[in-house]
Every structure is written in structure tokens, then in C-alpha cells.
Amino acid sequence: MPYSKKTLDTRMNLPEIEDRCKSYWAENNVYRYDNTRSREETFVIDTPPPTVSGSLHIGHIFSYTQTDVVARYQRMSGKTVFYPIGWDDNGLPTERRVQNYFNIACNPELPYEAGFEPRHIENDKTPRQDVSRKNFIEACEKLTAADEAVFENVFKNIGHSYDWNIKYTTISPEAIQKSQESFIDLYEKGFVSLVESPTMWDVTFQSAVAQAEVEDRETAGFFHDIHFPIEGSDEYVTIATTRPEFLPACIAIVAHPDDERYQKFFGKKVLVPLFDTPVEIVPSEHAEKDKGTGIMMVCTFGDAADVAWWKQSGLPLKQIVGRDGRLLNIKFGEGAFVSKNPDKANEMYQQLAGLSMKQARAKIVELLRENGFLAQEPRPIVHAVKFYEKGTLPLEFVTSRQWFVKLQDKKEKLIEMGRKIKWKPAHMQTRYEEWVKGLNQDWCISRQRFFGVPFPVWYALDAEGEPDYTRPIVAKLNALPVDPMVDVPEGYTEAKRGKPNGFVADANVMDTWATSALTPQIAMNAGKTDKINLPFDIRPQAHDIIRTWAFYTIAKALMHSNTIPWNEVLVSGFILDPDRKKMSKSKGNVVTPQHLLDTYGADSVRYWAASARLGVDTAFEEQIMAQGKKLVNKLFNASRFVFNIVENSALKNEKNYTPFITKPLDMAWLSKMNAMIKQANDYFATYDYAAALEVIEKRFWDFCDNDLEIIKKRAYDINDKSAAATLMFCIDTFLKLFAPFCPFITEEIYQCRPWGNESAESLHLQAFPKAGDMSADTRVYDNVSFIASEIRKAKTTANITQRTPVKQILIKAPEKELQALKDVADDIENVGGIVPGALKFEVGEALEVTNIELDLSALSEN
């Protein structure tokens, strides 16, 4: 399909141009990856799949466009580009959006309701409607499909050159399969295991909660100062705590090793008030001398620090909080709940069992007061407490069975892999390395959620109907993808589901990163290629997810195939608010990407994105898009001007114009271009597209402001083939140089050029200009530019129009440069408006323009 336009309009109509380009590129598959070419001839990108949970942010446009510029450069430099696009649509963000959008909530207990149509509900004052798991998943699929169509449209409007045939979503059957394969591989290698472990738990929603959904809230509470008697002595220590209801779960008392007040107690035991549990006083850096009373209790689990401490202590777990947020009915004298006086302890605890945490706290304070353990009445404080962002009650730590990937034993390897990868900017590698060094937890990949990749796992039930968690039944590779809630493990029938001696599904889904960490593998699968393997060439991403996306992808590549996932990571910066804070959602929504595209045009928005360097956070500056629009306009007008000249030139039908560039000034001009082309390529080689744009743009404005003025009159002479050929070369070259940045306007102009325009090929498949071996002396060019600027300056200083003729002028120059200037006297006369015979030359020490006399009478005649 040829381009639908052959000549430029007199006025530029950007929306029309963009529409023409979009359909032309799509019809001709311009950006299609060619899977017949070798890996060496392919540039492979691991595109970040944006989270589909609402609208695209201008930050997306910013960083994704930077990658597109790189991709377009590589394509024009002769490579086929493997440039996939994906949507990250599984996981919590999607569930949350669906809950709010349709005002529904998933209740796995409910049966499926066929024909249920979720509807968008504007205000969510009404209570949420509970729907079955399957209905909920269908609602997720419905909304993500709609959101993805919107995203796709914006990305096409901005001219990103993805191969839309290589499109994937992280909830697709193919992605689920890859993700489950990954799980099974890690399971078979012994890297993943089922561990009973405390996790943050929302008692209202009855679900584990991910770190990302947690927020701190300043909450009013009380400090309780409690006497803990030392076993076998009259002494006691006073402990300040905000959570006295955790006394029954106390496992240790800690103080700082250097704290002289408590050193004498280390190794001794206290008896926990009310429950008479002997608990050791141990030194620990975890305690701080000047906080509270300097000595604290560790319980399972009052907060995250308790969890960390418990894990390294090896002490038994005392779980007292149930999943409903009420105190469990435990018995002292049994298991971990040791007591010197079990009967008394049980009498006390009986008054607490079944109460909510808040009720239990009030009750235990009462008991402590009655029994004389309160050192003083509770003191009110305000402190930060962790909440689930949608929850109303504080998060509790509840132990549950979760799948963990062992990473802590692979730190060295992970660091080594990080060093094999080139990070741009380089300091991002330090960030990665510091993160790996500080790693103190394994990776919990299971979530008690619904819209995600299910674990391909079932558990056998014993005669009592209790699951055997020690020997999970893992799906066979050839059966993937599986949904264990629907599919049946080998050797069982559906009738045995949930029955004694039958089986039960693992109801968890995977953390979304467990799937995103496989984007290279998922993309390769979507691209149906056997030419590509890890490592890819580049991974573009932002710096906030080095510790997640980059890290997990490196970890998975290491565990699966002992390789790095990509050779280089290109880290983009953030768009900041004018107050230099990370741009907030409210701001981002006011300035939507589509609004900017409509206001400035895609090329101008791209210009803005490409002006920023990698890894540098930039304040949002709309002015730069206006600047981009000027450039686009200038490209259009300068091209139109040159096309007019060429139309009237004897060169019009010459396909190869370069041999006609013969005049010294034109040769020098070309040499200037050549130097710039070399610079631009050098910058691109290190992904410094912004610096490349800068040198190209600078030369282009010089071309318009000076060069065109110098050559103007001469170019109107149809016999001056050198002038016309030079202009053809320059326009042709600039279009290709600007093509990665401004693909729309350059394509339109290129397709409408009056020479060599028979083929229907896109500009974006032409060769990016490479520096030739041209090395003409550019001094004559510089000298003429200088003379032109001196004459302009003289006229400006005299406050008269640039059209004023010069009736006398003397140019002095060193002897060896003088002849070259005499050779181009016509050009000098043309650009300066010098009347015939007025231009004089003289040998001088340096180039100098003197004795300028302007013909003011010419002006007054008007």
C-alpha cells in the first residue's frame, strides 16, 4: 500500500498527517519483527508491560517514548527489532480497580451466577455486592479488556513502533502457562517451598496483604508501663508497650547489649505478669536504650520487628490472634504456652479468649491493674500503625502457609549477575547491589487473591479430610496451564474434590511479580521465535522498581537458566510535579496524555520525552512541547521551501544527486553535516538519544537560519545543480535523522518529496545516516557564516531592515583563506544584500568585516 499523499499541503495539518501515518504503518507492517534474521541482526527489547489499572500517566509516555526512539534508531541502523508490548493485568491493582469500578467484592463461598453483568457504579456509597470467584474473574477480564483497548490507542497515537503482533497479557493462558512452568522448574530444583510463616493479615477482609497495599496511619493509643518480676528475686523490670494484649504471646525480653541498667539481668528470666510464663532476658541490638524504658518484650506478633526477631531467634511460635482478629482459645500448660502456674494462667486467659484485640486490650489492662502490675496509669500517645489501605482495623500478623522462593542463599550470585549487566546510568547498579545486600527475607510468591496465576498444585486429603501439605501434588508440564480449582490432578476424579482420601486445590494465586519476572520468556513465546534467547539487548524501566521487577527478573533468569536476562538496563527518570515531588495521580489525571497529544501533536510530545536524559528525574515542563511544535513546523516549512526549489531545478528527475555537489562552499557545508552525523551516531551508540537530538537539532536550526539564507538566491538558478543537490542531501538527511524522534511529520515529508519517490517504502525502514569519509575544509563555510552575521549585526545595530542594501564593504582575511572567499563572492553578495561592485577584499591578519556602508536611501523611498 503506497502512502496516501504525494505532495505537501501549503499548511500543515497534524491530525490528518498522524492518521495517514498510522494507517500506512499498520497496512504495511512497517514495524514487524522479521524472525528469519539471526540474533546478531536483531535488537531485542524487554518492554515493560504497563499495569492496566486505570489511565495512562504522562510518565508512561515519557519513558516508553524514550525506548521507542532507541528502537527506531536500531531499526534504521539495519536491525530487525523485536519490540513486544504487554499489559500487566493480573493481580491486586486490577482487583482493586474492578472492586471500585463495579462496586463488587469476591466471595469464593458463593456459587457462580450465569449471566451476571457487572455495571459501572459512579459513587460507591452503596454497599459492595458479593459475587462468586468466577463472576469476579469475569468482571476483571471485562474491565481489563476495555482498559487495554484504551492504552493501545494512546500508544498508537504517540507512534510507538511496537510489533503489535507480539502482544501479551500477564493473565493470558500463555502467560499463565509460562508462569506455572517457572514455578514447577523452581519446585523441582528445590528453590521454592511451602512454609508456614507470619504474614500481614487484614482481619476484616480475611486476606494476606501485600507490602504495597499497606499504609501507615497516625493513630491514638496508650503506653502501658508494666512490671515484669524477675524469676526468683524481688526485682522487676518495667516494660512500656502499646499492645499489652500480647502478653500471653511473649517469647522474650530484650535490651540493648550496652545498656548498663539491664546488663545484670541478661540470661535471667522474668515471669510474664498474669500468666507466669518464664521468659529470658536477652541482649539485642534491636532494642534502643533511649526508647520507652529501654527494655521491651517480643511477642508473636505485635509488629513486623517481632516477626523478624522471632525468625532469627528459633523460639517457638505462640499464635494468639485468629484470622477473624479475635483471641484464640488456647490453653496454658500445652505446647509452647508454658506457665509456672497453668491454672492461674488459664483463669486469666479465659477472660480474654474470643475478644477482639481492642476488647482484649481493655480487659487485660483491668487485670493488670487489679493484680498490681501496672507501674502507672496508661499514658496517651499518637503513633504510626499499619493498616490495609482499604481497611478499618489495624493489620495483625497471622501465620499461614505460603510459597516462598529461596533467595537469601543466592545473594552472591545475584550480585555477580548484576555486575554482568550494564546499567545506564551506572549508579543504578549500586542501587541494585545495595538492595541485594540488604535482603533479609525470602520471596513470598503466594497471595490469597483471585485474579492471578493459580499455583499448579493440589494437596491429597487423608482419611479425616485433612490436607497433606508435606507432599504437594504438582501438575504435569504437558497439562499446563491448569486451574486447580477446576482441573483435577492425575489419578483423581472430580468427585474426590474436598472428600476424605480425595484432594483439594491450592487456592492461592501468585504474586504478580512472579509472572512479570518472566516478561522475556513470555514475550519470546508471544513472538513465536526460535532465533532469540536470553539475554535480551535492553530492559527499559524506571528506578522505583529496581528492587522488584529488575531484581526478580534477574533472580528468575539465574535460577532457570543461570544467565542474565538482558545485557543492559536503561533506567528512565520520573516526571515530577513543579514542586519537584513525584507526580501525583491527581496531577497526572488533569494533564492526560491524550490531551497533550491533541494540543501539541504526537511528534512534539515525543520531542519533550526525548529531550530528557536517561535516569534523570525531570519537572513537568509543558513549554518544551511548544518548542517541539516549532521544530515540527520548521521541518515542514523548510522542506516545502526546498521542494519548491527542486521542482524548478534541472535536477528534479535525478535519483542520485550527490555527484552534483561540487562547489567549495557546498562541499564545506556537507562536511559540517558529516561531523554532526558522526556525533549523533556516537551518542546513539550509548543510548544517549537526548544528546543526539541536541546536535541534530542545532545543526538543523543553523541550516534554516544561516545556510538557507546563504544559498537562497543561488538555488533559484535552475542551472546551479550543486546548490539544489546540496539542499536535497540536507533535507533527505535531516528527515532520516529526525525520524526516530518525530516519526509522523518526517514520514509525511519524505513521502511527498519530489525526487526518487516511486517506491512505497517507509522512511522508517531507510538507513539511518552514517558519517562518510568527507573531510572538506569547512573554513570557507565558517567564514561566510561569520561575514553574514556581521552584516546582519550592522543592520540590527542601525535599527534598519535586513533588506537594506550594502553599498560598501571590505573583507580582510589571511592570504590563504582569501581566495576561497573570492570564489564564493556571489554567495556573500546574495546573503548580505550587497550591491554589485561594492564587495572588496584585502589581505589581513584575521578575518574581519569593515567599512560597511548601508544604503539608507533605499529604505526611505518606501
Place this chain on the structure above:
RNA sequence: GGGUGUGUAGCUCAGUUGGUUAGAGCACUACGUUCACAUCGUAGGGGUCACAGGUUCAAGUCCUGUCACACCCACCA
């Protein structure tokens, strides 16, 4: 508290390995512009390169310290 950056003109940012008089765009001022382009052109004003020391013939650039800001992490008895 740990880590990583940033601090250059009114604003947004360049400034490569130290090397003339520190740059660009926008904004501002003046002048100009029928002949590709007012989405234009020419010229101009504007900087103690956060601060303090140091190395050097020479520091925006290298070293040390201080301050301010941002991001990530940890802490919050």
C-alpha cells in the same frame, strides 16, 4: 538511621576526560519581517555554578566537610 541522586540565568535543563570570556530553550527588552515559516528573524540584558575548606599553573568539573531537596529502604516498645 542506611542507600542513591540532585543543587548552574526568573523557569526547565546541558556542561564529556579539569583548560580562553560558563551554554541552550522558554520568559524578558529593543528592533525588524510582503518574496518557505509570526508556530518568524536579528540583537540585547540576566549567573558569587548551594556553602566552606583543600589539591592544581588552572576547578562548575577532582578531594573533604556542611546545608537544602528528592527517591528507595529500614524504624516507629
